[in-house]
Amino acid sequence: MKNMLLLSSSKYKNTGYLEHTLPWLQNFLADYRSKTIAFVPYAGVSRTFDEYEKTVQMHFLI
Numbered sequence: 001m002k003n004m005l006l007l008s009s010s011k012y013k014n015t016g017y018l019e020h021t022l023p024w025l026q027n028f029l030a031d032y033r034s035k036t037i038a039f040v041p042y043a044g045v046s047r048t049f050d051e052y053e054k055t056v057q058m059h060f061l062i
Helices: 019-032 049-060
Strands: none
Touching: none
């Protein structure tokens, strides 16, 4: 069975990137340490894929 965590926004009010989602992310990702996961960006139309990827990598310490 595949599990998915869908988030509709990476920012909320004055929070940083994905900051408001940390409790959900930590809980969801706890079982996936040392495993490959997929991150599917969407609605990031103001930046390139490489820019989006760099932002994600910085926050997930990849």
